[in-house]
Amino acid sequence: MNWQGWAEIALTLCLAVVIAWPLGVYMSRVWNGERTWLDPVLKPVEALFYAAGGIDPKKSQTWHAYALALLAFNAVGFVMVYAVLRLQGVLPLNPQGFAGVSPHLAFNTAASFVTNTNWQSYGGETTMSTLSQMLVLTVQNFVSAATGATVAAALARAFIANRGEGVGNFWADLVRTTLYVLLPLSIVLSIVLVALGLPQTLAASVDATTLEGAPQKIALFAVASQEAIKQLGINGGGLFNVNSAHPFENPTPLTNLITAVSINLLGWAAFFAFGRSAMARKDIRALVISAMILLSAGAAAIYATETQSAPALVAAHVDSSVNMEGKEVRFGAPSTAAWAAMTTGASNGSVNGMHSSLMPLGGAVTMFLMQLGEILPGGIGSGIAVMVVMALLAVFVAGLMVGRTPEYLGKKVEAREIQLAMLAVLVIPLSTLGFSGVAAVLPEALKGLMHAGPHGLSEILYGYTSASANNGSAFAGLTANAPWWNTTLGISMMLGRFAPIVAVLAIAGALVAKPKLAPSSGTLPTDGGLFIGLLIGVILILGGLQFFPALALGPIVEHFQALAAVASVH
Structure with missing residues (x-):
């Protein structure tokens, strides 16, 4: 560990929040239908979508109708992705000659x-x-990200309604988030990435x-355009198997910083937009x-564990102060620590190291951040909706x-909201631990191990943690x-995505009918240090108590096995 490493981690984490603040104001204007500087260009395009779909954008939906529309849209998207992948072998634009993929x-x-x-x-x-x-795949990178934004927009309206x-x-x-937020930012970032060396071509390969x-x-x-929405949309799936450790996806330290910041950029912007x-x-x-304290602690813990001598090297009397196994040597341990924390703190899942x-404890932290x-x-x-x-x-x-009916942002919080809140937060441990328990004995x-x-x-x-939390990264x-x-x-994945979404929209439906x-x-007061401490405690208890037994048996x-092996050698 050194001050340069800590400075790199701090810069990466803080840049995302600083840039996200004005973006959040802009995103809020988009959600609220306020005028933006892109209106002269995009208003006619937006109107075209509404006309084609027979949509009245000014007609507000109940939470039931909103949820049904969201689920129906995503069901159609699922069928389209499945069909194209199965028929890939007979469809055009397949210069690689790949066959259709298996049903599973x-x-x-x-x-x-x-x-x-x-x-x-x-x-x-x-x-x-x-x-x-x-x-x-690229289309879903846009609309799946926009789907998440719609949930936060609906919940924010519930708090201001009387x-x-x-x-x-x-x-x-959905249309406004895609057109006014994701598409323009992706175009700009794609151009920047092309200028910094990322390929953008329809060619299948090059001979070398x-x-x-x-x-x-x-x-x-077409790597640059995919890379842009992969990170900005907090998607994470890469064109190459080694993801952002591949030089075509991440060729230089500058692209590493830009794409790492992009992972968290619109996630933080959604916080500010909601506010x-x-x-x-x-x-x-x-x-x-609260979220930044937990994320920073996670990055610090990973950096601390990865800048200690690996027990196997200690046992072999090899002088090494950094565990470089699985790291992209162009970027080093601080970059891996920052990226690993940011990608698991967000639902991104891209990696620049394995x-x-x-x-073991570094791997445990990445799991815990998702949990x-x-x-x-x-x-x-x-x-922000789950937060x-x-x-x-x-x-x-x-x-x-204190024996008082709780309130949050001017709305009373009663039994129905708490029941739905528990549904939203318990689906991840239910899915993760349930499937893990079966898989461990099947x-x-x-x-597959x-x-x-x-x-x-x-x-x-x-x-199963990654899937249930909609992250996407994996132990290789x-x-x-x-x-x-x-x-x-x-x-x-579907349980972890849509069960909390429906629960949050149901909470919005309950809150919108209440007086302000x-x-x-x-x-x-929910804006001071006391509440921040209480909130962090609730988050850690929900994560720690449910997952600690499983983590204790794994990482x-x-x-302790690694430490015992070193002790036995000495």
Whole structure:
């Protein structure tokens, strides 16, 4: 560890928040239908979409109608992705000549990209055609990210309404977020990345000659445009199997900084957009501080573990102060620590190093950050929505202490909201621990593991944690392209995505009908240090108590095994 490493981590984390602040104001204007500087160009395009779909963007929907529209849209997206992947071999724009993918892989990939998870049980450069990458996977990178934003927009409206009925129009929120936020930013970032050396071509490959004189074909795609929405949309799925450790996706330290910051950029922007839209900037700023404290602690813990001598090297009397196994040597341990924390704190899942090669406690931290609920800052909109759910639980706990009906942002929090909040936060442990328990004893599932013992359990636990939390990263030892893994991971992704979304929209439906209350002398302030501490405690208890036994059997046991091995040598 050194001050340069700490400075690199701090710069990467802080840049995302600083840039996200003005972007959040802009995103709020988009959600609220206010005028933006892109209106002269995009208003006619927006109107065209509404006319084609027969949509009245000013007609507000009840939470039931909003949720049904969201689920129907994503169901159609699932079918389209599945169909294109199965028919890939007979469709055009397939210069690689790839065949259609298997039914279980098509199911997994469709679930993955529709849920904004982007888990990949395949190597992108050896499996998916140019058409598949562009027509369905890239499209889902946009609309799955926009879907998360619509949930936050609807929830924000519920807090400012006074005995209202509607939470907004899903179709308008979806179109506006895609057109005004994701598309312009992706175009700008794509141009920047092309200028910095990322390929952007429809060619299948380029011929090269190795230093030994042997011919080699190097796979090519439209990388820059995919990389832009991969990070800005908090998607994470890469065109290449090694993801952002590949020089075509991440060629220089500058592209590494830009893409790392992009991972969290719109997640934080959604926090600020929610605060402005709900007229609760100070209260949401407290949520940002809470999330930033946890994210920074996670990055610091990973950096500390990865800059210690690996026990095996200590036993062999090799002088090494950094564990470089699995790191991209161009960027080093600080970059890997910052990236690993940011990608698991968000629902991104892209990697510039292999998480399976982290020290046991470093790997445990990446899992734990996902197990907290993908709220640091999570996905675009989905992160702030679940963080607000955590805040509702925090004020409920405080209300129990003082015997007063809890309130949050001017709305009373009653039994129905707490029941729905628990549904939203319990689905991840239910899916993760349930499937992990079955997989740990099922011979068919165990065939996919590279390692036995605690690290093998970590591979299982990480896989289902990543899927249920809609993250998409993996411990690299798990071979998931098999019927059991593709099917159960796909189910985990859909449970982890749509169960919390429906619960949050139901909370919005309950809150929108309530009167807006002015603060009183008995109202718990939710913008100060006391509430930040209470909120962090609730988040850690929900994550820690539910997952600690499983973590103790996996990475924590592995850590002590490594220490015991060194002690036995000495």
